[in-house]
Amino acid sequence: MSGTSVLSQTHLLSAPNNLPQSPELSFSFQKQGCMSLLKNCKSIEEFKQVHAQILKLGFFWDSFCASNLVVTCALSNWSSMDYACSIFRQIAEPGSFEFNTMIRGFVKNMTLEEALLIYVEMLERGIEPDNFTFPALLKACALLMDLEEGIQVHGHVFKLGLEDDVFVQNSLINMYGKCREIGLSYAVFEQIDGKSIATWSAIIGAHASLGMWNECLMLFGEMSSKGCWRAEESTLVSVLSACTHLGALNLGKCIHGIFLRNISELNVIVETSLIDMYIKCGYLEKGLCLFQNMSKKNQFAYSVMISGLAIHGHGREALKVFSQMLEEDLSPDDVVYVGVLSACSHAGLVNEGLQSFNRMQFEHGIEPTVQHYGCLVDLMGRAGKLKEALDFIKSMPIKPNDVVWRSLLCACRVHDNLELGEIAVEKLFELNCNNPGDYLVLSNMYAQAQRWDDVARIRKEMAEEGLIQTAGFSLVEVKRKVYKFVSQDKSQPQWDSIYEMIHQMEWQLKFEGYLPDTSQVLLDVDEEEKRQRLKCHSQKLAIAFALINTSQGSPIRITRNLRMCNDCHTYTKFISLIYKREISVRDRNKFHHFKDGICSCRDYK
């Protein structure tokens, strides 16, 4: 762009020909025109060029102009803090507005230490921060997870009496949340009178980012009961995420309803969250339907669909969706590949998994992360290739984490390889993750091998470490209420009819050829005792309860915290056949759909 063109454009922008043109007025128009030219720049290069040419024209720049330039330079989407700094340094007496702009610019560009340094400089020069300074500053503390600095800043907020500013309050809630000090977040939240929608959003978001899903739902309920119905879209997405993790399908459906009633067109983030929620709550069909009707799918949508199909055991379909994604010229990222690999692993597609792993590196140039290695160890392990899995771990260029070793351990349990299992456990203990589950798997493997001394030894070690494992349970939803069952449970009011039902079911099942499989009752007790215990596993109690309390033919959905044992798997297949019920069981990370005596996992567990 030449000098004359800048000048002619400023005339065009600022001084229509029909206005009277006194020299001063024309100059003022030209100045404004220059400002809008600078504001409309699309890159820092363009900005620098235009700026240089305007300076050549010899305009007088007052501090007002300069601070406007700092704003443009620091906060536009192509922002350059180096250049913003150079203009900022030319301002003789910058005030809080200029300092705030610089802090916000540094935070936007993630140069957070610089943001804190500017704040220090501000204090040294005796300029008092205001309610626009603190939100940016607290965001820097949040992103740095610098609790100490955050507390200091909080103190400063108090000193200046700014604790009633709603933006400052929300930033404090957010900062403490990001620093994993949710108690302090809540303390700020509680102090606020007349909580606004933004306040509720901040505290719900803080709990969501820490994975405190139950608290999220409770806060959302509280918010609604206080008459605060119109939540922000982002809050509803957080709440949806909580529903997804907790399997709270009914609340998830309500949120879907809220979206449909209040927003004419759902955006891609909301749609993706809804799909994820439906799929992870067991309604694969509904998720698939929403996915197919999406007007524009992005990589997130494909990602949730692929891993969704994976957890439902539909490996081939997941690979099909993946090829669709490639056909649409969307390039897969590392997380999409985690979905693809876990799809292969859950469905036993060993060759496809290995091919995908190669393709990821050589066709899409993605460096495998520990998650990808974990998937592959799982893939080989489940398929019984234990030795290969171990060699694979040894050949990894990065340090294997606990999940990798635990996948191997699990494979060793499934394929009865105590020797390799002991190696895996040793590695797990070296990593010091203090996980009660690891001790239990090993002790159960010893029990399987009838090595009761070793069982006792492991249990003792576990007790010495103070590790306690929460009991296995099954949840079932009947008439909009969730009921929880643990093994041998007699705490339900209907327990006598439940146990009668169990008795009746057993009789019918035996008639159809069911034989109890006591091999996984890992206790040193006699066969009869084992059979008795097996009969009352939490999942069976939950099924009996659902059979009694729901109408014939209606589906039964069960959520468990642990994987189901072989016997419960076989038992549930028989029930689905004899009682003509579709039963879906969700464990920690996958689904089993039982129908007409067949399970969707095709017994590849």
Added chain:
DNA sequence: CGGACCGCGT
């Protein structure tokens, strides 16, 4: 603002 690997008590 949204997506990720593994396992577990009687």
